[in-house]
Amino acid sequence: MTEESRGQTAAHIRDVMTTDGAAVNEQIRNLNANRYESVAAFDDYETCRERAREIKERAIENLPTLIETVTEQVEANGGHVHVATDGAAANRYVQDVLDEQAGETVVKSKSMTTEEIGLREHLAEAGADVFETDLGEFVIQLAEESPSHIVGPSLHKSREEIATLFNEQFDPDSPLETPAELTAFAREYLGERMKEADLGITGANFVLAESGSVVLVTNEGNARKSAVVPDTHVAVAGIEKLIPSIEELHPFLELIARSATGQDIAQYVSLLTPPVESPTLDFDRPDQPIDATDDDREFHLVLLDNGRTAMREDPHLRETLYCIRCGACLNSCANFQQVGGHAFGGDTYTGGIGTGWVAGLDGPDATAAFNDLCTSCSRCVPNCPVKIDIPWINTVVRDRRNNGNTPDAVDHLIDPLVPDQESTGLDRQKRFFGNIDTVLRLGSALAPVSNWALSLPGVDRLLESTVGIDRRRSLPQLATETFRSWWADHHEDPDSADTTVHLFVDLYTNYLYPERGKAAVRLLRELDLSVEVTPVLPSGRAPLSQGMITTATEQANEVAEALESPIAADEPVLVIEPSDLALFRSEYSKLLPTETAAKIDAGTAGILEYVSPLIKSHTEIESGASGEIVFHSNCQQRTAGFEEPTVEALEALGYDVRTTDVECCGMAGSFGYKSQYYELSMAVGDDLEPQVADTDVLASGTSCVAQIGSLTDGDEPPHPVELVERAWAEHRS
Amino acid sequence: MDAGAERTQFETAAADHDVTVTRTRAANFASTLEGVVEYPAVGVSLPIDGVSLADTAVETTLTPAKLDTARTGVTPVSFGIATLGTVFIESTTDGAEPVSLFPERHVAVLAASDVCPDLAAAVDRFGEELAAGPSSGIFATGPSATADMGGHVQGVHGPSDVHVIVVDDR
Ligand code: SF4
Numbered sequence: 026m027t028e029e030s031r032g033q034t035a036a037h038i039r040d041v042m043t044t045d046g047a048a049v050n051e052q053i054r055n056l057n058a059n060r061y062e063s064v065a066a067f068d069d070y071e072t073c074r075e076r077a078r079e080i081k082e083r084a085i086e087n088l089p090t091l092i093e094t095v096t097e098q099v100e101a102n103g104g105h106v107h108v109a110t111d112g113a114a115a116n117r118y119v120q121d122v123l124d125e126q127a128g129e130t131v132v133k134s135k136s137m138t139t140e141e142i143g144l145r146e147h148l149a150e151a152g153a154d155v156f157e158t159d160l161g162e163f164v165i166q167l168a169e170e171s172p173s174h175i176v177g178p179s180l181h182k183s184r185e186e187i188a189t190l191f192n193e194q195f196d197p198d199s200p201l202e203t204p205a206e207l208t209a210f211a212r213e214y215l216g217e218r219m220k221e222a223d224l225g226i227t228g229a230n231f232v233l234a235e236s237g238s239v240v241l242v243t244n245e246g247n248a249r250k251s252a253v254v255p256d257t258h259v260a261v262a263g264i265e266k267l268i269p270s271i272e273e274l275h276p277f278l279e280l281i282a283r284s285a286t287g288q289d290i291a292q293y294v295s296l297l298t299p300p301v302e303s304p305t306l307d308f309d310r311p312d313q314p315i316d317a318t319d320d321d322r323e324f325h326l327v328l329l330d331n332g333r334t335a336m337r338e339d340p341h342l343r344e345t346l347y348c349i350r351c352g353a354c355l356n357s358c359a360n361f362q363q364v365g366g367h368a369f370g371g372d373t374y375t376g377g378i379g380t381g382w383v384a385g386l387d388g389p390d391a392t393a394a395f396n397d398l399c400t401s402c403s404r405c406v407p408n409c410p411v412k413i414d415i416p417w418i419n420t421v422v423r424d425r426r427n428n429g430n431t432p433d434a435v436d437h438l439i440d441p442l443v444p445d446q447e448s449t450g451l452d453r454q455k456r457f458f459g460n461i462d463t464v465l466r467l468g469s470a471l472a473p474v475s476n477w478a479l480s481l482p483g484v485d486r487l488l489e490s491t492v493g494i495d496r497r498r499s500l501p502q503l504a505t506e507t508f509r510s511w512w513a514d515h516h517e518d519p520d521s522a523d524t525t526v527h528l529f530v531d532l533y534t535n536y537l538y539p540e541r542g543k544a545a546v547r548l549l550r551e552l553d554l555s556v557e558v559t560p561v562l563p564s565g566r567a568p569l570s571q572g573m574i575t576t577a578t579e580q581a582n583e584v585a586e587a588l589e590s591p592i593a594a595d596e597p598v599l600v601i602e603p604s605d606l607a608l609f610r611s612e613y614s615k616l617l618p619t620e621t622a623a624k625i626d627a628g629t630a631g632i633l634e635y636v637s638p639l640i641k642s643h644t645e646i647e648s649g650a651s652g653e654i655v656f657h658s659n660c661q662q663r664t665a666g667f668e669e670p671t672v673e674a675l676e677a678l679g680y681d682v683r684t685t686d687v688e689c690c691g692m693a694g695s696f697g698y699k700s701q702y703y704e705l706s707m708a709v710g711d712d713l714e715p716q717v718a719d720t721d722v723l724a725s726g727t728s729c730v731a732q733i734g735s736l737t738d739g740d741e742p743p744h745p746v747e748l749v750e751r752a753w754a755e756h757r758s
Numbered sequence: 759m760d761a762g763a764e765r766t767q768f769e770t771a772a773a774d775h776d777v778t779v780t781r782t783r784a785a786n787f788a789s790t791l792e793g794v795v796e797y798p799a800v801g802v803s804l805p806i807d808g809v810s811l812a813d814t815a816v817e818t819t820l821t822p823a824k825l826d827t828a829r830t831g832v833t834p835v836s837f838g839i840a841t842l843g844t845v846f847i848e849s850t851t852d853g854a855e856p857v858s859l860f861p862e863r864h865v866a867v868l869a870a871s872d873v874c875p876d877l878a879a880a881v882d883r884f885g886e887e888l889a890a891g892p893s894s895g896i897f898a899t900g901p902s903a904t905a906d907m908g909g910h911v912q913g914v915h916g917p918s919d920v921h922v923i924v925v926d927d928r
Contacts, residue, residue, distance in 0.1 A: 052905075102892050160906035160914065177906065184908020204909030211907070212914055219915075220826075236888045246902035246916025249859055253849070271885040275878050286905075290842050290877065293916070294897040296884060301894040303855040311823035315853055 026452055026701070028490050034394075034701040041368040042708060045173060045181035049365035052180045053356045059287025060353060060408070067283060073276040078412045080273045081347035084265075085337055091234040091267040092328060098237035103300050104324035108264070111331045112142030119144060119226070119259055120151050122325055126257055128153075128223025132215070134241070134248035135159035136228025137175050137350060138263050138329055140373040141386065144226070156218040158247035160211050167194055173366040175375055176285050176352035181365045215247070220308035225251035229262035230349070231277060232326070235270035236298055239326070242281055244292040252297060256305040257323040264328050265346040271296075277349060280410035284351035299324035336385035341421040345381030347411040354378050354405035354415050359660075359689035360398045363708045369398045377405050377415040380422050389425040396422050398702075400693030401570055402660035403607070417615060423572025427451050451573070457492040458695035459571035462563035462580075465503070465536040472503040495703035501537045501731055508539035512558055515546065522555035527591045529629065531602040533727040535561045541601055541744035545632050548750035549599075551757065552639050559587050559598070564605040569612060570694045581616040584609075585625060592628035599632045601746065603725045604694070606631050607661035631662070632746050637670035640753065641677045653681045655717060656745060657733060659726030660689040671725065671745045678752040687713045690724075692732035710736045723748055764840040764873045765924065772843025775900030776912065777920045779843075781870075784808035784925055791816070791832070794865055794921045800824050801832030802852040806869050806925050820853050831857040831917070832865045837872040838922070839880045842899055845922060846880065849894035858898065864917040866898075869927045 026034070064070050084091060096106040109115035123131065131153050133145060145155045145166070157166045164179035165172055167190055172178030179187070187207055192200045195214070201207050219225075227248050231240040239260045241248040252258045268274065282288040300322035304315045336342045355361045355376030358369070366375025371391065374382035377399045383392045399419035409415060428451075457464065468475040478484065485496035494500070508530060526549055534542040542558075549556045562584050565577035591598050600606040609629050613622040654675060658668040668684065675682045691709030696702050714736045722742040724730045734741035769779045782790035787809045801816040811818055816832050825831075833854040835845035845866045849855045858864045874880040880897065887893040902916030912918045 158915065160904050164906065179906055182908075187908055204907040204911050207907040208904060208911040208914055215915070220822075236892065238888065238894070244903050245906075245914035246859060247914070249855070249896065250915050253855055253859075271881065271888050275881045278877060278881065290844060290897065290899050292899055292901070292903055295894075296896070297849070297894045298888065298892040299894070301849045301855075302851045303849040303894075304851060304853050306822050306825065306856060308822045308826070311826070312821050315820040315822065315825070 026454060026493065028493065031454075031493050031699070031701040035704060038364060038368050038702070038705050041364045042705070045365045045367055046363055046708070048183045048186075049173065049181050050362055052177060053362050056286060056352075056356050060284060060356065061287075063283045063287040063289060067279070067289070069279065070283075073279045074410055074412055076276040077280055077349075077410055078347065080268055080276070081411050084268050084273075085343065085346050087269075088264060088267065088337060091269065092264060095232060095234040095237055095267060095326070095328075098235060099324070099326050102237045102298060102324075104237065104326060106326045106328065108328045109330065112329070115142050115261060115327050115329050115331070116144055116147040118325075118327055119261070120148060122257065122259055123148065123153060123224050126223050128257075130218065130221045131155040131224045131226060132158050132219050132222040132251045132255065133162070133226040134228065134243065134251040135162045135178070136226070136261060137172070137373055138228050139226065139261050140172060142329065142331065144261065156215060158215045158219065158251055159243075159245060160208065163211060163215065164190065167191075171367070171372045173370070173375065174352060174355060175350050175366075175379075181367060219250045219254050220306075222251075222255040224257050224259060225253075225255040226259045226261065227252050229260050229266050230281065231268055231274060232262050232266045232328075233270050233274065234267050237326075238271070238296055238298040240274065241295040241297070242278075242291045242293070243295075246293055249293055249295055252295065252299075253301060253303050254306050256321050257325075258299055259325045259327060260299075261327045261329060264330055264333050265348075267328075281349055281351055284353040284408070284410045332386040339385070341418065342381055342385045344413050345378065345385055345418060347413055348378050348381070349411060351410055352376070353408040353410065354413075357405045357408040357688055358399075359402065359404070359687065359691060359709045359712075360400065360705060362688075362712075363705055364398075369395050371395070377419060378413065381413075381415070381418040384422045384425070389422045390429060392422055393426060396426065398705075400689070400696045402689040402693050403611070403664040404660050404688040406664050414611075417612065420569060420572055420574065420612075424574045427455065427572050453491070454493040454699060455571035455573070458698075459568040459573040459576060461567045461695070462532050465532055469503050469507055469536045473505050476502050489700050493700045494698050495700040497703060498698050499735065503536055504539045506539065508535045508542035509558070509561055511539055511543060512546070521553050525555040525557060525596045526635070527596055527598045528556060528558045528632075529588075529598050529600045529605065530559050530561050531600070531605050532561060532563055532567075534601050537727065538730070538744070541747055544744070544747040544750040545599070545601055548636060548746060548753060551750070551753055552636060557591070557596075562587055564602075564608050565612075565616065566604050566608050567694065569608070574616070578616045581613055585617055585621050588625060588628065592624055597635060598629045599635050600629055601632050601744065602727060603631060603659040603662035603667070604727070606667070607659070607665040610665045631667045631670065633671040633674050633749065634667050636749070637674035637677070640674050640749070651679050651681075653683065653720065654748070655683050655685060655720050655722045657685040657690065657713070657717060657722060657724045657729055657742070659724075659729055660693070662725060674749050675745065678749065678756065680752075685713060685716045687716070690726075690729040690732040692728035694728050697728070697732060706732070707736075717742075761871065761873065764875055765870055767840040768838050768843055768873050769924070770843075771841055772838075772900075772922055775843050777843055777900050777922055779922045779924060781924045781926065784927065787923070787925060788813050790923055791865065794923065795832070796829040796863055798824070798828050799830035799832060800828040800857055800861065802834070802850070802854045802857055804832075804834045804867050806834070806867065806927060809867065809925055820857070825856060825860045828861040830863040830865055831859070831861040832867065833858045835866045835868050835872075835922075836895065837874050837880065837883060838868050839877055839897070840873050841876045844877075844880070844897050844899040846884065847896045847898055849896070855896065858896075859916050862913060862917055863919040863921065864898075865921045865923060867923050867925060870924050871927050
């Protein structure tokens with residue numbers, strides 16, 4: 026990305042934050058609160074997720090058979106099936122159905138799949154009057170905009186904007202104002218369209234192959250009317266919507282509404298095995314008694330491929346096909362919460378999983394405008410009802426985009442800093458941050474001169490124009506003495522120690538925050554442990570976050586080699602930087618042989634995960650430290666489930682601990698330093714700011730430390746190990 | 759859980775979804791119905807012993823016009839779901855589905871013995887029907903609703919108001 030295009034990206038994000046940001050943020054806040062509450066109250070959540078995942082894995086595996094089965098069954102039921110290879114074929118087929126009816130009015134219920142292929146636009150161009158009947162889609166259709174969310178397509182529109190839109194378009198007798206008035210008007214208007222309709226189009230949330238049934242999950246009732254009022258019903262569904270039978274449906278019904286809106290069940294779950302038995306309604310003959318015996322119902326199931334078969338064969342994109350489009354990953358994404366799908370998404374599919382869909386349907390480059398908005402914070406992962414590794418999909422797509430780039434003429438500027446193995450042409454900014462280990466090592470060798478050099482006038486501007494570090498960011502200070510050089514003088518063991526632990530020396534502890542390393546060593550020794558330290562090891566996190574999978578894999582292999590002997594000796598390796606430990610626990614399984622990754626996972630622990638039980642077991646802690654403390658846990662740490670031990674250790678020492686409740690601080694590694702994302706990063710941080718201002722704060726992740734420092738214009742918060750070590754020492758003395 | 763407890767659970771859950779539940783006996787059905795119907799009303803026949811729309815002012819010969827102007831639609835439901843307060847409306851040839859959908863008030867008539875314990879059991883029950891041949895129906899839980907107009911509103915394309923009459927059939 027050039028400086029100019031970084032500026033354009035920043036401007037686009039700024040615009041979308043201004044137009045959409047407030048409405049998106051407010052709506053998503055509600056959806057999240059409802060989801061968290063409803064999921065917490067649902068005991069079978071994890072069991073249902075497991076089961077849903079298994080069903081989808083198997084269904085996609087057996088997809089060709091399911092397509093055959095459903096085709097036979099729908100035809101046996103009296104309907105028609107068309108498997109469309111692409112959008113154009115699907116659109117043509119639906120148009121033929123409409124032409125055969127000699128019909129012109131079409132009512133549609135909400136369907137992202139028909140948005141994907143532009144069905145409404147296609148039919149309209151062919152002369153049909155097509156009406157979206159889901160109120161959110163109706164708003165989007167009137168406003169001629171694209172959906173900003175896969176569940177709430179008009180989520181970015183405030184009530185005021187909708188009122189203005191309706192009043193302008195329809196000029197009602199008295200202006201519409203309240204949600205109730207707007208709804209009543211739309212109900213009336215669209216109700217008339219339903220009555221006139223010649224054709225009803227719906228999507229399908231699930232298609233049951235064995236019985237040829239479609240399942241529609243809605244709240245408004247428009248899908249019910251669209252499917253049943255006109256005598257012809259066309260359901261358009263991606264082939265991935267197939268599951269074998271009604272036997273597999275239950276877990277999805279438990280999950281879909283909870284994940285989407287926090288409802289225990291949607292208002293209406295239609296289980297239709299068309300042609301349905303309900304009589305058709307001919308409003309042109311209003312007084313003719315309704316009679317189902319003039320059975321003129323017609324049903325067409327259009328199964329859309331449009332790239333899905335290729336996705337199925339792609340080992341990394343395949344799991345995108347498990348998506349049930351609940352939107353939970355969008356809502357749990359800190360960046361999405363600020364901008365919505367008009368900045369974070371393609372024309373149809375938005376948010377983190379939007380990357381999988383858009384890359385699968387249109388190729389990786391089609392995601393260029395938004396793929397980098399996924400920072401791998403991983404907060405979506407525990408929220409996805411079918412357990413899709415959404416950050417990994419984003420990383421893979423980023424890697425593919427990187428490798429498709431052509432060399433940049435000014436690469437030589439930073440070439441000396443980039444020993445990576447990636448293909449040439451990789452974006453300069455990505456290359457800089459992906460090789461942050463080298464940057465830190467070289468910088469550190471020159472500290473304090475390098476710190477001084479960075480503070481020289483004009484250097485901020487230079488960094489912004491070359492590698493795109495926003496000049497409003499202050500860079501972390503390189504320590505004048507690295508952790509490893511301190512260690513060289515403090516390498517001693519207590520005589521009493523009979524257990525040896527190894528401290529994993531991450532880049533940030535070594536070069537930027539050696540105090541947290543020193544505190545860890547002192548604390549471990551206080552606990553009568555013998556301490557060894559590893560060499561300084563880049564974990565692979567930095568290159569991975571830039572989509573540099575080859576480089577990350579190399580670093581992972583180096584880590585595996587360095588940890589081999591302590592792990593073989595059953596000596597725990599303790600990790601200070603939570604983003605590194607989370608990497609060992611999740612992405613390493615993708616970068617390393619399964620067995621190696623499993624060994625690293627088993628052989629490593631967070632520093633506080635390890636010491637917390639030891640501290641708690643010291644029952645003689647009576648009147649410990651006191652006072653309130655706020656702990657901001659790193660996002661990946663929370664996903665990987667090792668936030669709790671820190672809280673427990675602090676509580677055992679007498680602290681009253683409060684944890685923050687935002688998904689991410691907004692810095693997310695290098696994200697917040699990048700000039701094109703600085704403002705978005707700070708907007709995300711603004712949600713955290715009130716929770717960390719004017720209080721004692723601890724933060725475990727390096728980037729959170731920097732972000733909280735800049736949000737509060739204050740000192741950077743210490744790592745919890747520093748406070749624990751101090752409190753423990755005081756308690757002991 | 760015994761049937762009585764399931765019925766009570768159904769009533770509580772339905773109330774949580776803004777559904778009004780009235781319990782009655784077959785003998786008192788007509789007067790109970792009178793209390794919850796707004797006229798004009800349309801309905802389809804009710805397959806519960808001793809219960810009928812014949813003695814009521816609910817119109818059972820349907821036309822599109824009557825469906826359109828009716829303020830209440832009365833339908834039987836195949837069963838309820840105790841944990842959710844949901845009712846299952848089968849798509850039948852007599853038009854239970856549109857009658858439950860068009861008028862602003864839906865009065866669903868449920869036999870007290872037809873309550874499934876939970877969603878899993880309800881899906882199984884529909885599965886048995888499907889196994890016997892093509893079958894369709896709707897799990898309906900409370901009034902139709904939207905949040906798309908800048909606030910929560912009940913009554914969009916479906917009813918804004920749902921009543922369940924539970925008929926004690928034992
Ligand atoms: S990826 Fe998962 S969380 Fe996101 S929309 Fe799909 S199913 Fe929902």
